[in-house]
Amino acid sequence: MSSTLADLSIATFAIHEVVEGTRTGRDGSTLVVDVPQLAVGARSDALAEVTVEVVRPDDPVRIANVLDVVLPDVGADDLDGTFPGLLDHGRREWFPTGRIHRVDGVVVLSVCDWRAAGAPDADELPDAYVDMAGPGVDRNPWAGDVAVVVRCVPAPGVPVADADAAVRRASLLVARALASTTLGESPDRIDLCRHPSTVEAAPDLPALAAVLQIASEGPLVDTFRLGRAMGTFAPTVVDPREPLAGAIVSGAYDWPAVRNVTAVYQGSALVRELLAGHGERFRMAGLVLAPGYLDGADEKQRAASRTAELLAELDADAAVCTTFSSGNSHTDTMLTIRACEQRGIAAVGVLAETNGGLTDHVPEADCLVSTGNEDELVDAWTPERVIGTEGDARVGEQVPTWAYVGACVETGDARLTAVPA
Amino acid sequence: MTTARGPIVHYLNQFFAGLGGEEAAGHEAVRIDGPVGPGRALAAAGLAPDVTLACGDDRFGEHEEESLGTLLAWLDQLRPAVLVCGPAFGSGRYGYACGVLAREAGRRGIPVVTAMTPDSPGVIAAEGAAYVVPSGSNVAAMKDVVPVVARLALTLAAGDQPGPPDEEGYLPRARRANVLVERTGAERAIELVLVKLRGDVRTEIEPPAELVHPAPAVADPRTVTVALVTESGCVPVGNPDRLQTRRAATWLRYPIDGLGSLDADAYTSVHAGFDTSNAQADPNRLVPLDAARALERDGAIGRLHGEFYTTSGVDTPVASAVAIGREIAAALREAQVGAVILTGT
Numbered sequence: 001m002s003s004t005l006a007d008l009s010i011a012t013f014a015i016h017e018v019v020e021g022t023r024t025g026r027d028g029s030t031l032v033v034d035v036p037q038l039a040v041g042a043r044s045d046a047l048a049e050v051t052v053e054v055v056r057p058d059d060p061v062r063i064a065n066v067l068d069v070v071l072p073d074v075g076a077d078d079l080d081g082t083f084p085g086l087l088d089h090g091r092r093e094w095f096p097t098g099r100i101h102r103v104d105g106v107v108v109l110s111v112c113d114w115r116a117a118g119a120p121d122a123d124e125l126p127d128a129y130v131d132m133a134g135p136g137v138d139r140n141p142w143a144g145d146v147a148v149v150v151r152c153v154p155a156p157g158v159p160v161a162d163a164d165a166a167v168r169r170a171s172l173l174v175a176r177a178l179a180s181t182t183l184g185e186s187p188d189r190i191d192l193c194r195h196p197s198t199v200e201a202a203p204d205l206p207a208l209a210a211v212l213q214i215a216s217e218g219p220l221v222d223t224f225r226l227g228r229a230m231g232t233f234a235p236t237v238v239d240p241r242e243p244l245a246g247a248i249v250s251g252a253y254d255w256p257a258v259r260n261v262t263a264v265y266q267g268s269a270l271v272r273e274l275l276a277g278h279g280e281r282f283r284m285a286g287l288v289l290a291p292g293y294l295d296g297a298d299e300k301q302r303a304a305s306r307t308a309e310l311l312a313e314l315d316a317d318a319a320v321c322t323t324f325s326s327g328n329s330h331t332d333t334m335l336t337i338r339a340c341e342q343r344g345i346a347a348v349g350v351l352a353e354t355n356g357g358l359t360d361h362v363p364e365a366d367c368l369v370s371t372g373n374e375d376e377l378v379d380a381w382t383p384e385r386v387i388g389t390e391g392d393a394r395v396g397e398q399v400p401t402w403a404y405v406g407a408c409v410e411t412g413d414a415r416l417t418a419v420p421a
Numbered sequence: 422m423t424t425a426r427g428p429i430v431h432y433l434n435q436f437f438a439g440l441g442g443e444e445a446a447g448h449e450a451v452r453i454d455g456p457v458g459p460g461r462a463l464a465a466a467g468l469a470p471d472v473t474l475a476c477g478d479d480r481f482g483e484h485e486e487e488s489l490g491t492l493l494a495w496l497d498q499l500r501p502a503v504l505v506c507g508p509a510f511g512s513g514r515y516g517y518a519c520g521v522l523a524r525e526a527g528r529r530g531i532p533v534v535t536a537m538t539p540d541s542p543g544v545i546a547a548e549g550a551a552y553v554v555p556s557g558s559n560v561a562a563m564k565d566v567v568p569v570v571a572r573l574a575l576t577l578a579a580g581d582q583p584g585p586p587d588e589e590g591y592l593p594r595a596r597r598a599n600v601l602v603e604r605t606g607a608e609r610a611i612e613l614v615l616v617k618l619r620g621d622v623r624t625e626i627e628p629p630a631e632l633v634h635p636a637p638a639v640a641d642p643r644t645v646t647v648a649l650v651t652e653s654g655c656v657p658v659g660n661p662d663r664l665q666t667r668r669a670a671t672w673l674r675y676p677i678d679g680l681g682s683l684d685a686d687a688y689t690s691v692h693a694g695f696d697t698s699n700a701q702a703d704p705n706r707l708v709p710l711d712a713a714r715a716l717e718r719d720g721a722i723g724r725l726h727g728e729f730y731t732t733s734g735v736d737t738p739v740a741s742a743v744a745i746g747r748e749i750a751a752a753l754r755e756a757q758v759g760a761v762i763l764t765g766t
Contacts, residue, residue, distance in 0.1 A: 123666075124666060138601055139599075206618050208611065255736065269608070273611055274611070327736040327737075346614055347614070348610045348617065357629050366628070367622055367623065367624050368624045369606050370625040373599050376598065412606035412609075413606065415606075416600070417600060417602050418625075419597065420597065421582075
């Protein structure tokens, strides 16, 4: 067995309480956070200011201008391999193997007010909230977790791409620092993620594959794989454990509810379910990364056809087709479903709805999972405090679901759905 | 029958309110205490209106803003537990008034039940804000529809959520409510695809009910007025009317009489869904005025309409897109436009 197929294990350490202290560390299920120390560790020349703040579940707080959500991870036997390509600058070969320590019950939120920083085109970025209490709390997939908020202010004159890279690095460094408190400790749980090709599975079991649609369109709307902006890429078969191991990191700050934040890749409910069921209810045929948000009809059709072709090469009987963001990318999903069905591969699409319908639909899309209605209004709420903006943050107003980060994410990681009303 | 949550309010047209027949269709909005006409049938079914509002059908249609303003002011004052509009049966004008009032009341958070034929313009006008009970086309359907309306209205007046459309007897509202469920989307997707492989196809999202079919070919384009319509976000430089760059809920129109083409110094695109660099270099690729003028000059089309219509078609909720389409189509009809060149991006 080559090293690329070695096991990946994710060791989870449950945290039930986060307290502030003079040294970041862990005492059983209590995480002690030295806030100034974390902020100092996250600084860079591209940022004028970095502050770290702890917000707990049920705190009457709205966090605004949320860019990303990250699970605290560290490579237990390869510290520099944590979030590969971003914290190690991509200096070496990396495989999704070895052991990751993950803190459960805590998420790191990166926050930056690009408008206030005067970033070009920042007006086009939508509001992005995480509510820790109030009526919007069930739009927060991480509502039960303590939020460690890393708020960054870009340094004047720094190009937006450089400032954004610094923001991303800051949140990843904080995430790694929090998870590093578990090194040398015994976890509460270990999930063994073996490459499916190394696990016996009866050939008569149905073969299921996952299609993870990703878009990467430039600064502030990029997705990074192994540290590089993915840009326009061809559909690719990858080791299905790549996202779980932190190889894919978000830098895309478009529509919050359907935003694939980094935590969604790290959590990858779909991949985990497929790995867990492999050899029992079905065989996991593989994972295809497929581009979404493509500009032209020809590009969309080519990508959909190539994705289906790869699925056929994987001998997939069926595929779960996820979606990246809303609108345009729904066409990519629909064409992929059609291409799969035309090859005899049963397909299910995972999509968010807008009030009253879908952006696109093909007759072959007869099997769809709803991840919720982006346009439903959430009752007005007046939090005691707003973090992340000096603006009004829609306090006391109804807030559309689309403004809540991760609420309707179309990877299958959340539990929201829409039903007839 | 005032409930703890507020009074029951009923809306009728001039005929059912006893104000008169067609000769009273211009009657201005009035407020009457207690049940009137079909309100008494509702009362017999257990839902006694406290207040009846009424307006002439023509008055509402010809002075919609004013009539609606009066009716909504009363509703704001009354803060009803539920509003019942109609039944309007097959009456287009009455159905429309019921639908518009229902929509606006719904937007104010007032639960609304109405009844009309499923093809009534009021169903569309309500935009899913009301529970619409399908009825027959004339008053003979009253005895069947009133108990259904009363039951639904009582449920809403109590602050409860009605059951699904097929059980409660109302038309699907094309509204989808978010709920948290036990299993993740991934778990549900795997389950769905496994049963699909066994031949059992299920879905959480039904396919769109309304398919848009291509319009028939224009018999003789040389005789018709042609309009240019776009969702490309094409506006005068500076976006003076603040067209939204995405999720637009409005549309705009700009004059093109006397223009041979769109000048790059004068027009731009504020569309947030595509790279607008090339379009900004030549806005005629968004709104093909130059080509349309050539067709006009050659006599291939009768005449080019004097305005182009524009919105930003990106991340637009379907309900907004439908409303924008209908409004633009109505304006084009009024201008006697016979064909449209619709450019999409």
